[in-house]
Amino acid sequence: MVKITDVARHAGVSPSTVSYTLSGKRPISAETRARVEESIRELGYRPHAGARALAGSRSNVLALVVPLRAGINVPVVMRFAVSVVTAARAHDQDVLLLTQEEGEEGLRRVADTALVDALIVMDVQLHDPRLPLLRALDLPSVMIGFPAEPAGLTCIDLDFRAAGEVCVEHLAALGHRVVALIGSPPEVYVRQTAFAQRVVQGFTEAAARNGLRSSVHPCEATPAAARTVAEQLLREQPALTGVVVHNEAVLEPLIDAFEQLGLRVPGDLSVTALCPDELAEHLRVPVTSIAIPSTEVGERAVELLTRKLAGLPVPDTTRLPPRLTERASTARRSLA
Amino acid sequence: MVKITDVARHAGVSPSTVSYTLSGKRPISAETRARVEESIRELGYRPHAGARALAGSRSNVLALVVPLRAGINVPVVMRFAVSVVTAARAHDQDVLLLTQEEGEEGLRRVADTALVDALIVMDVQLHDPRLPLLRALDLPSVMIGFPAEPAGLTCIDLDFRAAGEVCVEHLAALGHRVVALIGSPPEVYVRQTAFAQRVVQGFTEAAARNGLRSSVHPCEATPAAARTVAEQLLREQPALTGVVVHNEAVLEPLIDAFEQLGLRVPGDLSVTALCPDELAEHLRVPVTSIAIPSTEVGERAVELLTRKLAGLPVPDTTRLPPRLTERASTARRSLA
DNA sequence: GGGTGACGTCGAAGCGCTTCGACGGGGGAC
DNA sequence: GTCCCCCGTCGAAGCGCTTCGACGTCACCC
Incomplete structure (x- = not known):
């Protein structure tokens, strides 16, 4: 293994000069820098991560906690994870993968051992048991999703309310006057995350604002339930478009x-x-449709974390604007 | 931060004794051990990962390289990743997530910086460009999938040949005499991975062995192509069951x-x-059906790696036996 | 022309842990 | 009773890097 002293000797400078060349924390003359860089290239020097973490008290690794819960959308999580890794690399960080299964103990472990510099926690629940810990830990963290009480934390997610709106x-602009929201199974609305309610809120308020008649219908996740809701809707809201x-x-x-109806x-x-x-x-x-912008969420989460690590201020909450992609399923209301 | 000297002082022993208590690399008397463990608990001591890696030249982290290629099955990858993390934790290892995008440079980086102790590489192609590097690196590695020339590497995957068989x-046992394999799009068979060919091999040989009439039909990944193949099959193999x-x-x-036919x-x-x-x-x-046993593959991969890290011998290739789950789509051939 | 910074570099002191050699003491073998 | 060896523990030397204080040099100002 080639170490910093090897580079120093080869370049005819002291180890500290090599270090400063690499970190840029002190001015180094152009010639010296060139010589050092050449030596580094020639010898193929790569600083030892552990030594760096020990001396510099920065591991350049951040932890990503992925959810396991049934009902999560796996491809979305995956896309998100990949974007976190990619964004992290752009900031010279690596990503340690943790499963939610490890729970608070896992967070505490990677924090206490200084394995990571910061945490990204996905799938945050309204009253997530990890919140007190995250608040107490002196590691910066970013959560995906909004807990009931986000004060003092840094949270990011799609703006679900705006998505509903x-x-x-879009429907109003196309001339529709009677609209319905077909939602998630009833249990989702009384459960751990609030995004479903936010969609309803946005939907309802935007409908009122636009003078539309509107109704909301939870729906179980089965074809039979879908059929039932469809029939009910036709019966009760014949003017629905x-x-x-x-x-x-x-x-x-x-x-x-x-x-079929x-x-x-x-x-x-x-x-x-x-x-x-x-x-x-x-x-x-x-x-x-409007999709959860998983890639953007990942990038932004890393960016927030990077700022926090640099001691810069970040907003407590960031809600990403929804982007609606028009496809074949919506059209101007026929006046027939 | 509480460090090993704090624990040592608190327990009235030297730091090395604490270290040996933790690692078990030298005998420690029962009383001393108890005292040390109590101090550790009381102080909430957690060894600093970087310091440990530096002094012990083991980071207790392994890298997992996940594929990004279009056409990979995301849930399978995800399930696999989760099982790797879980299994790794059971062996006191953490998992660093790398994307295939980083390529060989990424592997070299985590190896050279001693960030990780070992590598798990998913989605290995027949002539994967990373193979020479993996052979040269002195880090142990395990690959998921079989390259053309697996000698000197450690590979694991489902036994696709046996799966075909x-x-x-199963069909033969149910009395069927004429069978067909409807396979992947033609390009898959001339491409980077060999598993598709292996299925064909197993299928063909088992058919021959059982005296069945058999045929193989590549098929594009579109409903139209499916329809065409079905029609062709009915025409050309009326006895097909x-x-x-x-x-x-x-x-x-x-x-x-x-x-419909x-x-x-x-x-x-x-x-x-x-x-x-x-x-x-x-x-x-x-x-x-037969599924890729992603969870098992993950566990076994970690286990192989652990053995390699311990200097124990491991087989070059391990092919996991397929498990067929009987469902409603197969039945004894009607003799009508 | 001497004082004063700023610049560029060096040396040394750690960061917190593991590990090696050493050492005291007690038990077994003779 | 003596010798030897092994058990259990300690002290010290690093692991490879960062960082702090110090120092020499040069340019610039009054």
Whole structure:
């Protein structure tokens, strides 16, 4: 293994000069720098991570805690993880993978052993048991998702409220006057995360603001439930021409059900959804949708962490604006 | 931060004694051990990872390189990653996540900086450019998948050949005499990984061994292609009663096509597949299938690595036996 | 022309841990 | 009873790097 003293000898300087050349923490003359850099290249020097962490009290590693819970969207998590790693590398950091299974003990471990400099925690619940620990730890952290009480933490996620609004605005702009939100199973609304409620909020308020008639319908994640909701909707809201679906599992069955009930999409009914793009694209009728911007969330999370590590101020909460992708499932309301 | 000297002082011993208590590398009397352990607990001591890595030249971290290539099955990768992390923790190791994007340079970096002790490389291609590097590096590594020339490397994967065989044996045992393999798109067979060919091999040989008539049909990953293959099969092999599908994307369209052509599954046609269990389970007719045992692969990979790190011998190649899960899509051949 | 910084570099002191050699004491072998 | 060896423990020497204080040199100012 080639070490810093080897480089120093080869370049005819002291080890500290090599160190300063690398870190830029003190001025080094152009010639010396050139000589040192040449030596580094020639010898293939790579500083030892452990030694660096020990002396510099920075490991240049950040921990990423991924969820395991049933019901999480695996491809979204994966895309997110990859974007975190990529963004981290751009900031000269590596990423240690932790599973949620390790829980608070895992967080404490990597923090106490100084294995990592910072934490990214995904899938944060409203009353996440890890919150007190994260507040107490002196490591900077960023969480994906919003707990009930985000003060003193740094949180980031899609702005679900705005997502609900944008869907409605889109339908309103197309002339639709009666809209419905077909949501997640009832238990989701009383549960650990608040994003489902936020979508409802945004949906309802935007509808009111635009003078639309609107209703909200939770729906179990089964084709049968989808069918039932569709039938009920037709019965109770015959004037309905626009729906927002926030329930990936029933998006396809729902469209099938509507079409079997004689409603053409988008001819008679415009459909928008909150779901991953892959799903929206690959349906028989590609669906106008808003996706969770997993890549952007990952990048921004790393960026926030980097700023915190540098001692710069960061906002407590950042809500990413939704981006609606128009596809074949929405159209101007026919005036027939 | 509490350090080893704090513990030593508190327990009235020397730092080296604390170290030996922790590592077990030298005998420590029961009383001393108890005293030290109590001090550790009381003070909440956690050894500094960097210091440990520096002094002990072991970081207790292993790198996991995940693929990004289009066409990989994300949930499978994710499940695999999680099982690696879990297994690694059981061996007191942490896991650093690398993306394939970083390529050979990334491997070299984590190796040269001594950030990690060992490597797990997923999605290894037949002529993977990383192979020479992995051979040259003095870090132990395990690869998921088999390159063309696995000598000197440690590889693990599902035994695809046996998987092909098992499907045929299952059909043969049910009395089927004419079988077909519906495979991946043609390009897969001339491409980077060999597993597709191995399935064909196993399929063909098992068919011959059992005296079955058999044929192999590559198939593009589109519903239209599925339909075409189904029609062709009916025309050319009217006596066909069993198929093996090794192409996730067309499994559902294929079954649809067969049923639309008047063949009932499993009444007239038994279907087995190589695909993830989730897919097999959630089809209209749940399909008898063999899945890639991602969890097991992950565990075994970590185990192999642990043995290598301990200097123990490991086999160059380990092929995990396929496990066929019987579902509703296969039945005894009707003698009608 | 001497004082004063700023610049560029060096030496040495750690960072917290592991490990090697050494050493005292007690038990077994003779 | 003596010798030897092994058990249990200690002290000290690093592991490879960062960083702090110090120092020499040169340019510039009054």
